[in-house]
Amino acid sequence: MTFGTQTKGVYPIAATPFTPDGGVDWDSLDRLTDFYQDAGATGITILGILGEAQKLEPEESREIARRVVRRSRVPVVVGVSSPGFAAMRTLAREAMEAGAAGVMVAPASHLRSDEQIAAYFSQAVDAIGADVPWALQDYPLTLSVILSVPMITRIMEAHPSCVMLKAEDWPGLEKISALRKRQAEGLRAFSILTANGGMFLDFEPERGSDGAMTGYAFPDMLVDLDRLHRSGERGAAHDLFDAHLPLIRFEQQPGVGLAIRKYVLMKRGAIACDIQRKPGTALTAQGRAEVDYLLERLARRDPRP
Numbered sequence: 254m255t256f257g258t259q260t261k262g263v264y265p266i267a268a269t270p271f272t273p274d275g276g277v278d279w280d281s282l283d284r285l286t287d288f289y290q291d292a293g294a295t296g297i298t299i300l301g302i303l304g305e306a307q308k309l310e311p312e313e314s315r316e317i318a319r320r321v322v323r324r325s326r327v328p329v330v331v332g333v334s335s336p337g338f339a340a341m342r343t344l345a346r347e348a349m350e351a352g353a354a355g356v357m358v359a360p361a362s363h364l365r366s367d368e369q370i371a372a373y374f375s376q377a378v379d380a381i382g383a384d385v386p387w388a389l390q391d392y393p394l395t396l397s398v399i400l401s402v403p404m405i406t407r408i409m410e411a412h413p414s415c416v417m418l419k420a421e422d423w424p425g426l427e428k429i430s431a432l433r434k435r436q437a438e439g440l441r442a443f444s445i446l447t448a449n450g451g452m453f454l455d456f457e458p459e460r461g462s463d464g465a466m467t468g469y470a471f472p473d474m475l476v477d478l479d480r481l482h483r484s485g486e487r488g489a490a491h492d493l494f495d496a497h498l499p500l501i502r503f504e505q506q507p508g509v510g511l512a513i514r515k516y517v518l519m520k521r522g523a524i525a526c527d528i529q530r531k532p533g534t535a536l537t538a539q540g541r542a543e544v545d546y547l548l549e550r551l552a553r554r555d556p557r558p
Contacts, residue, residue, distance in 0.1 A: 256328045256354035256386050258416045260444040261483075262295025263475045264330060266468035268515055269304045269317065270524040275531065277313055279320065281524040286324045288523040292473035295464065296328035297321065298357060300344075302395060303468040303511060306332055308530040311340060318348040328354035330388060330466075336361065338380040345381035355386035357419060360398040367404050371411070378412050388417035388466075392448070402431045409443055419466050421448035426460050433461035450505045451475065455494040458482040469501060470517035471557060496554040500547045512536045513544055520548070 267289065270281035289297050299321050300306040300314055309317070322329045331348040333356045335341040345356045358377050364370050374389075381387065389408060391400045400408075400422075409415055422428050429445060436442065446466035447457045454465060454475070459482075465475050474497055481490035504513045512534045515527035529535070536544070548558040 256296065256330060256416065258442040258444055260295075260417060260446070261463040263293070263464050263472060263479050264296040264298045264328075264446060264466040265289050265292070265294050265472040265475065266301045266303045266448070266466060267297055267299045267321070268468065268511075268518060268524065269300075269306075269309070269530075270515075271526065271528050271530050273526055273528055275528070277309075277317065278525060281526070282317065282320060283324055284525075285518070285523050286321050288518075288521070289472055290326055293476035294327060294472055296330060296354065297325055298330040298332065298466055300332035301357065301390075301468075302332075302359075302392070303514070304332065305511075305530055305533075306334070311343070314344055315347050318344065318353060319351045322348070322351045322353050330355050330357050332357045332359075332390075333381065334359040334361075334390070338376060341377065342380040345385060349382075349385055355388065355416065356381060357388040357390055359390035359392060359396055360400065362397050364398045367401075367407070370398065370400065370404055371407060374408050374412065374415075378414060383412075383414050386414055386416045388419050388446075389415050390419045390421070392419075392421045394421075394423055402428060402435065405432065406435055406440055409441060413441070415443065417444040417446060419448055420445050420457075420462065421467075423449055424453075425449070426453060426456055429457060429460040429462055450510070451497075451501050452505055454478060455491055458490075459487075468514055469497075469504065470514050470521065471497065471500075473557060474555065493555070496551060500544075500551055503544065503547055509534050509536065509540065513540070516541060516544055517548070 270278040272278045333345045447462045448467040451469040519527040552558040
């Protein structure tokens with residue numbers, strides 16, 4: 254299960270399906286795993302922020318990792334971010350032993366100075382093991398930690414086991430260009446996959462990204478978009494993106510975005526229930542009607558909805 258500095262393609266961030274009483278819906282988890290694979294995903298990323306990882310019991314997280322890895326035919330990256338390194342170490346070790354391709358680590362939200370950030374990731378690598386390939390999650394809008402281009406460069410130089418940057422700064426296009434410029438000047442290779450719900454996937458590949466690691470509820474569209482970009486079909490790529498942009502934008506609403514995404518996944522048959530584990534939000538009847546309307550309009554230009 255390859256996951257390294259040359260990784261390209263689409264690694265959807267997976268939701269975690271729950272039953273109406275808040276338990277993990279294991280049958281839907283299997284169905285969702287198949288859904289991402291059948292969509293043509295290069296790999297799957299689980300237990301991220303979208304996956305409500307912070308609401309799971311430690312054993313639930315470990316069992317989700319084992320189950321998805323066991324079922325998946327593509328590389329699985331497991332989010333192991335945690336307030337403490339003991340839990341991070343245990344989840345990373347068990348995920349890798351189960352056959353995961355690598356892990357994803359985000360900075361703790363209390364970090365402020367570059368020295369704090371550098372020390373944190375040094376300790377995180379010690380915890381998961383220097384032989385474990387990992388992705389660095391750069392998500393300042395939610396995590397409140399600023400990873401500057403010089404700081405990312407410093408992390409990459411200090412830790413060869415960091416094989417990927419999950420880039421979701423906003424705006425982030427210039428940041429991608431700046432990092433690729435540093436690589437052209439001698440910084441070692443690493444993959445860059447982008448997120449932000451796909452909001453900037455029209456231009457990110459042109460800035461040097463290698464693909465997407467995001468949770469948009471049409472991963473099959475992300476796969477097609479990536480293929481069009483890689484084959485140089487710029488106009489067709491932008492046309493496809495433009496068709497989906499109203500729904501992508503709607504999904505990116507703070508607070509209610511996950512509810513929208515889970516609702517669409519449910520409508521697509523990927524999960525049985527769109528509920529979030531508490532605390533969580535739910536769509537109102539009007540909100541659902543708006544999503545339905547967007548799907549109806551999208552269906553005029555793309556048959557998937």
